[in-house]
Amino acid sequence: MIHEVDEALRALLRGALPEGTGDVVFEAPTRDWAARRNAPTLNSYLYDIREDVARRERGAFAERGADGTVLRRRQPLRWFRLSYLLTAWTNRPEDEHRLLSAALGTLLGHEVLPPDGLPDALAALRTTLPLSVAVPPPESRSIADIWSALGGELKPSLDVVLTVPFPVSPTYEVAPPVTEGAAVGIRGLDGEQGEARPRMLRKQRTEPLPAETDWGRANAHRDDAHRSTGPQGKGTR
Structure with missing residues (x-):
């Protein structure tokens, strides 16, 4: 993924170069x-890669088909900050400043x-890739230390940071959705297999509950009277 980000940044910075050179x-x-350099050059050196932990997400995301059916599940994207040290190189400092200014204006x-x-x-x-330029780097990084590690002299530079997502593998296939109801098999006392009858899942009840019938209400009143008098025929609390 990093080389794709390089190509996108290269295409953007080419607009800051003198036409045809x-x-x-x-x-x-x-x-x-x-x-070895022999032409005006913008050097975009990738010097740091760090995860943007503030964007980290937990859990798995469902990937759905055109009909809304879940096809697979995947881990969320992990976002990383790619930091580039952008410098201009020509034969004269004035030309370098002019080229660096054009790059800053473009970014x-x-x-x-x-x-x-x-x-x-x-x-x-299908997501936006944030870009920031010339923002002060964290205290844990020093531009001077980077130049010391490169063995060169300190030059004017721009700190360019791109925040990009990296897909996390693997993805997890899911079972196909349930389209048929469960079947219940009945076996008699003699061991003979009875007729299997399908039983629909989440079937809506259409017949009244026992307590909702006349018989159920009458028995409910009788039970209430029995509890109020107690087994000895005397009132209880």
């Missing part, structure tokens, strides 16, 4: 890489990755 790359901006115009520029794998998720 330059490229967007994702290599680590080390000294050796900088020495500020989008709060999410443009849907029309998403690869098929991302478009199939």
Whole structure:
């Protein structure tokens, strides 16, 4: 999934490059890489991947068919924050600042990755992919430490963060829905199998309950009188 996000970000950043020149790359901006560069370049280096735990969900989700029948169940998506170190590389600092400014203006115009520029794998998720740029990184990360690890000198850069979902496998197939009622078999005392009669599930009662008939009401009054007098014919509480 990460390489699809790279392609979507590359397509967005190409609009900031001078027409017909330059490229967007994702290599680590080390000294050796900088020495081989020979054209205006936007380097978008992926330096950090962390789960967005605030978006984590529990349980399983049902996937339904066209008729609403549950076909399978799957675990919810897990969202991750992909952090990119965006830098501009040319022969003159002024040109680098101009290129970095164009990249900032391009990214500020989008709060999410443009849907029309998403690869098929991302478009199939049918969800928006949030984008943030130049937001101060957490205290646990330092841009200076990143440049020290790369072995290069500190350069002006933009911190670009994309929040994307990752599908969690596996999915769980479910049994087909019940379409027929249960059948009850009757066996006589002599062991002979009787006729099996179908019994519909959740059948609505149409005949009155015993207490709702005249016989039931009469017996209910008799029982109440018996409880009020007690077995000795005397009133009880």
